[in-house]
Amino acid sequence: MKSIKNLSLVSSFLALLLVSSMSFANTAQMNATLARISTILSQVNPLITLAEKQQDPNARVKFQFxxxxxxxxxxxxxIAQAVNRVSIQPxxxxxxxxxxxxVSEAVLNKEKVLTNEDTTS
Known part of the structure; x- marks a missing residue:
C-alpha cells in the first residue's frame, strides 16, 4: 500500500512539474526539462513492477498496473511530441x-438499473 501511495505522490509531483515547466520562456530550456521529466517517468517503471509484485494476489480489489x-x-x-514539434497545429x-x-459487475449492473429507473420516471 505504501508503494501505491508513493506512486501517487510521484505522479502528482510530476504532473505539477510538467505544468510548471510550461511557463518557461526559453524553448530549449523547457525541452531540456521535459526530457528530464521523461527520464524520471522511465525510472518509475521499476517501482511499478515492485508494487505489482507486492500486491496481495487474494485482494478483492486489485490495482490496475x-x-x-x-x-x-x-x-x-x-512529451516526445512536444519536444519534437516543428510547428504549432491543433x-x-x-x-x-x-x-x-x-469496477465490479455488481456496481455496473446497479448503475444500469438506476439509469433505467431515471429514464422511466
Whole structure:
C-alpha cells in the first residue's frame, strides 16, 4: 500500500512539474526539462513492477498496473511530441485513463438499473 501511495505522490509531483515547466520562456530550456521529466517517468517503471509484485494476489480489489503503465507511456509520448514539434497545429489530446481500480459487475449492473429507473420516471 505504501508503494501505491508513493506512486501517487510521484505522479502528482510530476504532473505539477510538467505544468510548471510550461511557463518557461526559453524553448530549449523547457525541452531540456521535459526530457528530464521523461527520464524520471522511465525510472518509475521499476517501482511499478515492485508494487505489482507486492500486491496481495487474494485482494478483492486489485490495482490496475497495466493502466498506470499505459498512462505513463502516453505522457512520455506527449512529451516526445512536444519536444519534437516543428510547428504549432491543433491536435487531439488523448485523455488518460486515470482509473486504476476495476469496477465490479455488481456496481455496473446497479448503475444500469438506476439509469433505467431515471429514464422511466
Amino acid at each position: 497495466d493502466e498506470l503503465r499505459r498512462d505513463i507511456a502516453d505522457i512520455q509520448a506527449g 491536435r487531439v489530446v488523448q485523455p488518460l485513463s486515470g482509473d486504476y481500480l476495476p
